[in-house]
Amino acid sequence: MITPATQSTLDYALSRVADHFMFGIYFDLSRYLIAAGVLTALLLVFRGFAETRRIQQGRRASRADYTRELLSSMRTVMVYAVVTLAILVGRETGVILVKLQQATLWTIVWQFVLIVLAHDAWFYWAHRAMHSKRLFRATHLHHHKSRTxxxxxxxxxxxxxxxxEVAFVPIFLFTTSQLGIAYAGFAILFFIWHQMIRNVMAHAGSELFPAGWVDNPWTDxxxxxxxxxxxxxxxxxxGFYFTWWDRWMGTEHPRYREAFREVTSRGRAAQPGAVAEPAE
Ligand SMILES: [Zn+2]
Ligand SMILES: [Zn+2]
Structure with missing residues (x-):
């Protein structure tokens, strides 16, 4: 039987769930809009650089591509918000250990490195699985509608x-919690922003990394x-953040370094007297 006390506890729990969900939408939507919006603005401000460094010279994303990407990203935001809600409820119930205060810089650094390395491995294997014949249509075809x-x-x-994609975060935090590791709030925050920034950079369409990147063992x-x-x-x-999984597994594009060198050498080729890029 529901007593007034039970009812008020239930109301309280539901309002907390609603608060967490709204926070998730706000948090996930704003980071997507900020990261993609800032990069789009930078590519417009530095239009000359962006055009010279355009990776696919003969092809451009259409208006339909932009519309599809924006609309499906709103769906992704909703999914991520549900997972953010689950993590916050997990934290309140003690299933997931997250410390919001009292973390040393060293703790934040090693926890950040660990979660980025783990996410890179998750991404590589989940991504390869989604490219299998069985799963591709149902999972990943939509992302590849964006050829440019x-x-x-x-x-x-x-x-x-x-x-x-997002399942990694609760699984990782649940596992570390089981091992008695309380993740620092800042380590998670830096991971989330690093993920978002690297994600929009990977899809920029123009090469953003400096020439020589793939020929230097410290950056390659x-x-x-x-x-x-x-x-x-x-x-x-x-792979996502790093090149090593593709190299270990023999899945790196055979022309990767060559393509990078070609794109990043164009700026220099545009010096006076050099041969101009062919028009599209
Ligand atoms: Zn893919
Ligand atoms: Zn992609």
Whole structure:
């Protein structure tokens, strides 16, 4: 029987759930809009650089591409908000350990590195699985409708893919909690923003990394925009933040370094006296 006391507890719990869900929508929507919006604005401000460094010279995203990407990203935001809600409820019930205060800089650094490495591995294997014949149509085909990516492609997923992508966070935090590790709020926040920024950079359509990146062993392990752009235009390159999984598994695009060098050498080729880029 529902007593007034039970009713008020239930009302309280429901209002907390509603608050967390609204926070999730606000948080996930704003980071997508901010990251994709800022990068779009920068590509417009530095239009000359963006055009010279355009990876797919002969093809552009259409208005229909932008519309599809924006609309499906709203669906992704809803899925992510449900997971944010689950994590917040998990934290309140003690299933997920997250410390919002009292973390040292060292703790934030190693926890950030650990979650980024784990997410990179998750992404690589989940991404490869979604490219299997059985799963591709139902999960990942939608993301690949964007043959020429734009910053707005970052969240362009089917609902199933959005669930697969975001499932990493609660699974990871649940696992670390079981091991007695309380994750620092700042480590999670930096991870989320790093993920979002790298995501829109990977879909920028123009190479953002400096020339020589792939020829320097100190930087070559970090994936560039060309790395993921090639994945959209011609396959290979399933990794996200780093290049090592594709190298270990033999799935790197055979022309990756060559394509990066070609794109990043164009700025220099545009010097007076050099041969101009062919018009589209
Ligand atoms: Zn893919
Ligand atoms: Zn993509």
């Amino acid at each position: 990516p734009t910053p707005w492609t970052a969240y362009s997923f089917t609902m199933t893919e959005a669930v697969i 392990w970090i994936a560039t925009t060309t790395h993921h752009d090639l994945h959209h235009s011609s396959g290979h390159n399933y």
